[in-house]
Amino acid sequence: MNTVAAPVERTLDDRLNPILVKEVRQSLRGRYFRWLFGLTLLVTTFLALMVVTIAASQSSEVRIGQEFFLTIYACMGGAVLVLVPFSAFLSTSAEWDENTYDLLVLSNLRPRHIVWGKLCSALIQALLYYSTFTPFLVAAFLLNGLDLLVALVILACSIATCIGLSLVGIALASLARVRALRGVVLALFGAGLTAGWAASLAFVVELVQHPEELRSDEGQVAVVVYLTTALLVGGVAAVIAMARFSHEEENRSTPMRVLSISLPVVATLWATWLHTISSDSEFAWALQIAAAHPLLLMWIFFVSEPEALGRRTRKFVAGRRGLALVLLPLLPGGARGVLVFGLHALIALGAVTGLNLLWGSAPDELFEGLVIVGWFYTFCFVYLALPTGLLGVLGKADRNRILVRVLLVVLWPLLLFVPVMLGALFGHASAANWEHPFNPYWVLMKMQRSDAKEDALLAPGLVLLLLAALTFALNVPRLWRAVREVLRPRVEGEVRP
């Protein structure tokens, strides 16, 4: 038996992710996990017994199964939606705290191995929690009153959320290299996880008490959208973490750029699927707008990258000029980030046109979709490329890169909130009600109302077009430099592929 098993065991052992092996060993050796695990189990058992005792002493009408399940979910949610992602954050930030990042870079481990190992170790913790809660969940089902489908959907959603949040935790810890910043991010992340856990409780209570909602078309769509969103957010977070774990001197951008293209494509596939359930043409543009939101973070990163290609990244330039031009948006650099943004806009507009033509929508619907997506992308273009283009013209973009990134992140909520506050301060009712041209969501809603299209939005639309033209003009010099850098022949002594 041993002679047969030994080679298999060795092969499996060799294939295990080193980070996973290390993390699991550390968890088992450390007190943090053992204490939390024991405590969670103890609290759950106590609460479960309490619920059963109280419910049994009440009238027979009470659905004990539901109450039991909700109690167990509250404990399980705390473990898999708060503790597991939190420990993923802590284990990633330990790489900065213990100065081990350089050692990882020097080993054969690639960033994807690091992120995958961290995620797997978080999932093993989650698996331990799930296995602990399984007998309680079975008991909840046997106590009657609990819909099996609802319980399974809740479990599936909690697994997807755990994966998504763990990856977000890893990404946030990878972004916060400075100790002080890490403390702030840790506190915010912990608060966010706790709030999310509380919100999920409300959602679960609703589902458990009204299982019929899950069987409706809307309910099923909501579940699929939720699951895919959780995994998509996790995917974006994983890509960000991988970029951060790549060494500064490596090409961090191209894999992110390639993966970012998948977002509008996934949005198009969703729209196609949703259209089979409810033949509404609005899915075509609505999902492109939704996909643009996770892309915003990536765009901010892309457009604020250093303009010049590094000595190690220069070798990624294709040898043929034509190919080099086609692949231009995928290379690192702020100006080339504007180009990848343009590529996303083209995909989104192409998807809206293609889907509407495929569905045989009326020309009005196609036009509406194109105007809405076009407007939103133009708004984002000005938001992203105006400040970075201006700094590029002033020659200060590279030195103030981090500042620009922080400013861009802060600028979006500022654009939304400041007019509202000013409206409230100076008695401008519509601005105070979020109805102002800097609120892209209000403009989108306005655009859907046919009566308001031509008059109310004409002035803001013209201003936006003027700003877009100015933004484009400001970006022309750096765009030209970005093209020229890729096309210029390599000089002797430069790195070659």
Next chain:
Amino acid sequence: MTSLEVVGVTKRFGALTAVDDVSFTVAPGEICGFIGPNGAGKTTTMRICSTLELPDHGDVRVEGLSVLEEPRLARRRIGFMPDAYGAYSATSIHDYLDFFARAYGLHASERRRALERVVEFTVLGDMLDKEIASLSKGNKQRLCLAKTLLHDPAVMILDEPAAGLDPRARVELRELVRALAQMGKAILVSSHILTELAEMCSNVVVIEKGKLRGVGGVGEVTRAVTQKARIFLRVLGEAETCERWLVERPGVAAVRREREGFTFELEGDSEAQAELLAALVAAGLRPVELAPRATNLEDVFLSLTEGKLQ
């Protein structure tokens, strides 16, 4: 053939030029001391050699592989022991070494052999189950060295490996480094403890403000520096007067006061020393000892550098 070849490396951080056109080589089996004051650019150069930083100009070749063009292949030949060494403190020595052996892609049998080899070399066998947090500084450095040796690199880059070690641990580390050189590994080692380096290095590279100040064999660099003789002088009383007299005397430079006398550089041969002695007596000073002093690495360092930071 050289194992490590640094060719015209320049690295800037904004307006600061951390390393300015530095070139040197390290051959297999050679221990090369890397000397310079704090902020001279030693760590930056070592990080460039280890592929962790990218030079703005120039290149580094590790066994012929460019750190620019083939960083991954170069890394497999480099063992870098950084100054601020990282360790997972809540891990045991075995788990730590096993993790890095896995991270270097060593398969089960290779991993076992590598672990046995490095544990035996660094004499860590008795404490494999100990948690890293509980180790002494000396044992931590041994562990770091063991980790650095796991993938059997041809080039070792050790940044201040003796910092914070007690004398015994320093001697042990020195023996380990010598043993590594005997195995044919090229070793670039930086340290502030120059006597330590003098005892184990065959070559030295002196750097200050990012610029190369001297490079070559210890004897070679010493001879280049000791065109001026270094003299020790002890006088009876009147130390202040004597110091002033020496500073003002032509041909005398780098006057330093020591516990019982002075050291200074003197241009010329024995004739010049005899003239100086006569002049001292004529000036009413009372010399009791005047002798040339053997130049050590510390003197070389002080002669070549001005002690200025970046």
